[in-house]
Amino acid sequence: MTDPHAAVPEAASFHLDCRWQSAGPHSAGRLLFELRNLGAAPIEGFRLAFTTLRFAGRGAAADNARLLDRRGYFHEVAPPGGFRLAPGDVWRFSLGDIAGAPQHRGEGIASAYLTLAGGERPAVTVGDLRREAPEQGAATGPIVYALTPWPAEADLTPSDRLPGYLVPADGASVDELAAVSAVSALFRRLFPLEPVPFSLMALPGDRPLRFAHDAALGREAYRLDFQGEDILLTASGPAGRQYGLTALGQLRRGARAGCRFPAHGHILDQPRFSWRGSHLDTARRFFPVADVARFLDILAYLKLNVFHWHLSDDEAWRLDIRAFPELTAIGSTHGPDAALPPQIGGGRHPSGGCYSHAEVRALVAHAARLNIDIVPEIDIPGHSTAALAALPALVDPDEPADTYASVQGFANNALNPAVELTWSVLDAVFDDLAELFPSPHLHVGGDEVAEGAWLASPLARRLMADLGLDGTEALQSHFMRRVQAMLGRRGRKLAGWNEVANGGGVETDGTLLTVWQKAAIGAGLAARGYDIVMAPAEAYYLDMAQSGDWDEVGMSWAGATPLETTYAYEVGGDIPAGLLPRLRGVQSCIWTELIASRAHFNHLVFPRLAAVAEAGWTPPAEKDWERFRALCRFCPVL
Numbered sequence: 017m018t019d020p021h022a023a024v025p026e027a028a029s030f031h032l033d034c035r036w037q038s039a040g041p042h043s044a045g046r047l048l049f050e051l052r053n054l055g056a057a058p059i060e061g062f063r064l065a066f067t068t069l070r071f072a073g074r075g076a077a078a079d080n081a082r083l084l085d086r087r088g089y090f091h092e093v094a095p096p097g098g099f100r101l102a103p104g105d106v107w108r109f110s111l112g113d114i115a116g117a118p119q120h121r122g123e124g125i126a127s128a129y130l131t132l133a134g135g136e137r138p139a140v141t142v143g144d145l146r147r148e149a150p151e152q153g154a155a156t157g158p159i160v161y162a163l164t165p166w167p168a169e170a171d172l173t174p175s176d177r178l179p180g181y182l183v184p185a186d187g188a189s190v191d192e193l194a195a196v197s198a199v200s201a202l203f204r205r206l207f208p209l210e211p212v213p214f215s216l217m218a219l220p221g222d223r224p225l226r227f228a229h230d231a232a233l234g235r236e237a238y239r240l241d242f243q244g245e246d247i248l249l250t251a252s253g254p255a256g257r258q259y260g261l262t263a264l265g266q267l268r269r270g271a272r273a274g275c276r277f278p279a280h281g282h283i284l285d286q287p288r289f290s291w292r293g294s295h296l297d298t299a300r301r302f303f304p305v306a307d308v309a310r311f312l313d314i315l316a317y318l319k320l321n322v323f324h325w326h327l328s329d330d331e332a333w334r335l336d337i338r339a340f341p342e343l344t345a346i347g348s349t350h351g352p353d354a355a356l357p358p359q360i361g362g363g364r365h366p367s368g369g370c371y372s373h374a375e376v377r378a379l380v381a382h383a384a385r386l387n388i389d390i391v392p393e394i395d396i397p398g399h400s401t402a403a404l405a406a407l408p409a410l411v412d413p414d415e416p417a418d419t420y421a422s423v424q425g426f427a428n429n430a431l432n433p434a435v436e437l438t439w440s441v442l443d444a445v446f447d448d449l450a451e452l453f454p455s456p457h458l459h460v461g462g463d464e465v466a467e468g469a470w471l472a473s474p475l476a477r478r479l480m481a482d483l484g485l486d487g488t489e490a491l492q493s494h495f496m497r498r499v500q501a502m503l504g505r506r507g508r509k510l511a512g513w514n515e516v517a518n519g520g521g522v523e524t525d526g527t528l529l530t531v532w533q534k535a536a537i538g539a540g541l542a543a544r545g546y547d548i549v550m551a552p553a554e555a556y557y558l559d560m561a562q563s564g565d566w567d568e569v570g571m572s573w574a575g576a577t578p579l580e581t582t583y584a585y586e587v588g589g590d591i592p593a594g595l596l597p598r599l600r601g602v603q604s605c606i607w608t609e610l611i612a613s614r615a616h617f618n619h620l621v622f623p624r625l626a627a628v629a630e631a632g633w634t635p636p637a638e639k640d641w642e643r644f645r646a647l648c649r650f651c652p653v654l
């Protein structure tokens with residue numbers, strides 16, 4: 017197991033800013049620090065550790081601080097005895113005699129943590145190294161505001177100045193300061209070479225940011241008013257505030273690179289859909305925890321709010337299940353001598369990976385801080401080769417091998433509803449899923465159960481006869497109904513791929529189906545009473561190649577999907593107006609058989625993911641292909 021703390025950004029209730037104060041040509045000057053408590057409790061008797069290239073000399077003149085330790089770049093300081101840092105308060109101190117005058121923004125605080133009186137070590141977010149603000153340059157680009165997704169309503173006039181850092185005005189609440197610190201940290205992680213757009217330390221030339229609350233705005237809505245130097249962000253809660261801050265950060269990034277920052281006007285914004293998602297197949301290819309965490313950051317930047325996490329497939333089972341450790345011990349490793357042979361991209365060296373509960377908890381907490389819901393998927397009853405290899409007792413001993421095969425060529429790959437162990441394993445799986453993931457929906461796959469599945473299993477045939485069921489699809493419907501009841505006992509609703517509706521389907525109430533095979537299927541499912549999320553392969557499968565060119569990478573079975581096709585797909589064209597209440601939203605799917613490297617991932621996923629994000633957020637009348645294409649250069653990558 018890797019240490020999730022190293023790979024997943026942690027919650028930070030403290031924020032450290034630092035500014036360099038020049039002292040003329042004969043001195044390196046001083047570093048001036050501001051430590052803010054953004055948590056709910058006061059602290060006392062604490063020590064602050066940090067690292068910086070511009071280390072303080074042994075005899076550093078510390079002001080309002082005691083320098084307790086300094087070895088190399090490591091420093092530990094403490095406030096004067098009896099000092100108490102209440103929520104919202106600032107501890108200001110400075111150090112002189114530093115090792116040379118800083119020449120670049122990146123020479124400030126590289127990392128920091130606190131040691132509290134009780135020994136706990138909370139994380140500290142750090143800001144850019146600031147200096148007495150030089151005159152901000154002019155912004156001269158064409159009048160394009162670098163916003164992706166584009167807002168529902170924007171009425172703006174451009175500034176010809178580049179704004180300084182965006183800094184909360186006096187009077188901001190602790191929650192508001194913490195929100196700015198969190199979005200600032202998000203931008204730092206996504207764009208480590210760029211200045212962050214925000215600071216909590218005000219210097220001349222900065223742009224003050226005021227906050228207001230308006231309960232009439234939706235949970236994810238926000239309003240931004242620009243008036244000269246003044247910016248006002250209004251929201252009804254944390255999600256809208258995060259999206260408003262993200263929009264401001266995007267505007268400032270863009271203004272530094274040929275776009276403009278608003279001088280006057282307003283943005284009034286809210287999403288088109290409540291489900292704006294992306295799926296990621298971590299079964300075909302294992303993504304380290306740090307990559308999943310970064311992918312969540314990218315979703316947040318694009319104002320996506322659902323991560324559909326594909327955790328099992330024929331190739332591998334990636335989630336630790338406490339009661340059945342074989343699932344990952346055997347089912348997540350491939351190699352010439354392993355139970356599972358190498359699959360696409362695998363070779364003579366064993367490979368694999370799985371997610372521990374500690375890692376999942378860290379990712380779920382990270383997602384929650386970004387207002388993202390993680391919907392885990394265990395893909396059953398088909399796509400289960402890895403589970404069947406890990407637990408051979410799941411197979412009916414009297415079923416001949418190789419009696420049916422999936423479209424991907426995996427023989428006899430479905431969990432058997434007539435084998436009692438199937439239900440013990442699923443009980444354990446759903447116990448762990450429900451404990452780890454707060455999402456109201458748990459996704460249980462249901463796709464591509466092969467024609468003829470179970471028909472040569474004597475146990476399954478007996479079950480079909482007892483229940484009066486005829487054929488694979490009818491038995492799949494029975495399987496899924498039993499799964500639905502198990503989820504219901506755990507207070508969760510069923511999500512699945514569109515084939516869950518086959519053979520009689522399941523109870524429609526609360527069920528959510530991901531429509532993938534063809535967009536045209538969506539309307540029929542909605543008419544039957546299912547809630548739907550549209551992820552049509554012909555537009556939103558980001559593993560599809562982007563052209564028919566022989567040298568292009570990606571899959572081809574759903575056709576070539578250039579960026580413009582993904583952008584142009586309009587979900588409303590496939591769902592009649594009367595059924596629109598059943599349409600919960602849109603999502604992309606990232607299947608990974610042919611995603612052989614980070615280069616493949618970035619080439620296939622970006623900026624098509626941003627096109628899906630804009631479809632999920634922006635009213636169709638406000639979409640604009642030329643504008644979107646011009647702004648794609650700002651899209652982050654993994």
Ligand code: ACM
Pocket residue numbers: 463464513532
């Ligand atoms: C799927 O692409 N089989 C959901």
